[in-house]
Amino acid sequence: MGLIAAKFGGSSAADGIQIRKIKAIVKANPDMRYVVVSAPGKRFSNDSKITDMLYLLKTQIDMGAPYEQVLQVIKERFLGLESDLGVSVGIADEFAVIDEKLKNDATADYLASRGEYLSAKLIAAFLGFDFVDTAGLVLFNAKGKFLHEETNEVLAAELDKHKYAVIPGFYGTLPDGSIKTFSRGGSDITGALVARAAEADMYENWTDVSGFLMADPRIVDNPKAIERLSYKELRELSYMGASVLHENAIYPARQAGIPINIRNTNDPDDPGTIISADDTAVSGQLVTGIAGNKDFTVIGIHKNMMGSEIGYIKRIMSILEDYKISIEHIPSGIDSVSLVIADKYLGDKLGDLIDDFEKKLEADSIELFENMSLIATVGLGMASVTGVAARLFGALTDANVNIRMIDQGSSEMNIIVGVETKDFETAIRAIYKAFVT
Numbered sequence: 001m002g003l004i005a006a007k008f009g010g011s012s013a014a015d016g017i018q019i020r021k022i023k024a025i026v027k028a029n030p031d032m033r034y035v036v037v038s039a040p041g042k043r044f045s046n047d048s049k050i051t052d053m054l055y056l057l058k059t060q061i062d063m064g065a066p067y068e069q070v071l072q073v074i075k076e077r078f079l080g081l082e083s084d085l086g087v088s089v090g091i092a093d094e095f096a097v098i099d100e101k102l103k104n105d106a107t108a109d110y111l112a113s114r115g116e117y118l119s120a121k122l123i124a125a126f127l128g129f130d131f132v133d134t135a136g137l138v139l140f141n142a143k144g145k146f147l148h149e150e151t152n153e154v155l156a157a158e159l160d161k162h163k164y165a166v167i168p169g170f171y172g173t174l175p176d177g178s179i180k181t182f183s184r185g186g187s188d189i190t191g192a193l194v195a196r197a198a199e200a201d202m203y204e205n206w207t208d209v210s211g212f213l214m215a216d217p218r219i220v221d222n223p224k225a226i227e228r229l230s231y232k233e234l235r236e237l238s239y240m241g242a243s244v245l246h247e248n249a250i251y252p253a254r255q256a257g258i259p260i261n262i263r264n265t266n267d268p269d270d271p272g273t274i275i276s277a278d279d280t281a282v283s284g285q286l287v288t289g290i291a292g293n294k295d296f297t298v299i300g301i302h303k304n305m306m307g308s309e310i311g312y313i314k315r316i317m318s319i320l321e322d323y324k325i326s327i328e329h330i331p332s333g334i335d336s337v338s339l340v341i342a343d344k345y346l347g348d349k350l351g352d353l354i355d356d357f358e359k360k361l362e363a364d365s366i367e368l369f370e371n372m373s374l375i376a377t378v379g380l381g382m383a384s385v386t387g388v389a390a391r392l393f394g395a396l397t398d399a400n401v402n403i404r405m406i407d408q409g410s411s412e413m414n415i416i417v418g419v420e421t422k423d424f425e426t427a428i429r430a431i432y433k434a435f436v437t
Helices: 016-027 050-062 068-085 091-102 108-127 148-159 187-197 231-239 247-256 312-322 350-361 388-398 421-435
Strands: 004-008 032-037 165-168 171-173 179-181 202-207 228-230 260-264 273-276 289-302 336-342 365-378 403-408 414-420
Touching: 004 016, 004 187, 016 032, 016 068, 016 108, 032 108, 032 187, 050 068, 050 108, 068 091, 068 108, 091 108, 108 165, 108 171, 108 179, 148 187, 165 187, 187 202, 187 247, 228 231, 231 247, 231 273, 231 289, 231 365, 289 350, 289 421, 312 336, 312 350, 336 403, 350 365, 365 403, 365 421, 388 403, 388 414, 388 421, 414 421
Parallel strands: 004 032, 004 202, 032 165, 202 260, 228 273
Antiparallel strands: 171 179, 260 273, 289 336, 289 365, 365 414, 403 414
């Protein structure tokens, strides 16, 4: 296959049993040369993720509360892993350094990064690989903005020195050398960065699920697996809530044209889902996936001759900008426009926003639709195929679901419908049944 860069998530690094699965996977394929790891995740349902405990540790310190017990729990978990794996990487000494940092105002980013750092040191020793720290290799500017090209240059140069290496995910450094983390789930980004820098032929992202499913299994019973999808389809599905891969992890791999394979550490024989730049629809596959999100509000603005009034939409956008509110979609007619806004952006601003609209827009009417949900039906195979929309809308009609909004992009690979939240699950099941046999 050629060079493979792989990332193993927190569930894959949770304990010695899981880490032994990592070793079996890596050793079975000598092409898997660069391995990015997350901090240990939950070992069982009531367990805590190491990263969560590290953030709790920082919170207790900031509040002036005793933190030693939490630190000891984290330390014992890593000491237990060191003993279980039969390696010696100086975990006790590492925690002496951490304890000293705690006494000197250690930042939240520094503490959070130690989960990945120590996980990578342990797994590198267990695999017999080199340990390559991302400090000084994954770069941010002084304002915390990630530096793509600078990172690729220095990371590529360093990886070229190591035939096999384990690299911690999630963090890099600011110009002054202090630790800066990505957002949660950022180890996926590091994995894609390593794949790009190493010029990998494949980026394998190992987690606790066997790739993407065509719909949420909590809503649809036994949905079919997605064998292959394009970056464009992944972006649409991820945006609408299909959360297997960190959205920002798409960019470095996509930029380098590297396919991504989502795999299951607990079921390594499953081929998973391949994500690639190939924008050719899979033969016979009309719909790739169905995903949705709840908690939206739709504001409908109607004014006669709106389409003839220059700058009217700009006035609407200006008001939204004043409130620092972004919109998800903006379906429109000749005399009307609908603003689809996620409730998380509205907060307690809705009343004031409507007042401003009424004062400044001189609209004939403003309607408010709350408790709305959006559902996206995504597939490259939908483009230019006659009857797709009719089948979708017919399925919703048969399920007695009222469609409150319709939006379709010019690419024809995505149809978004807005429904009342009470109909959310019913609508997804109806759409799935209409397109999957």
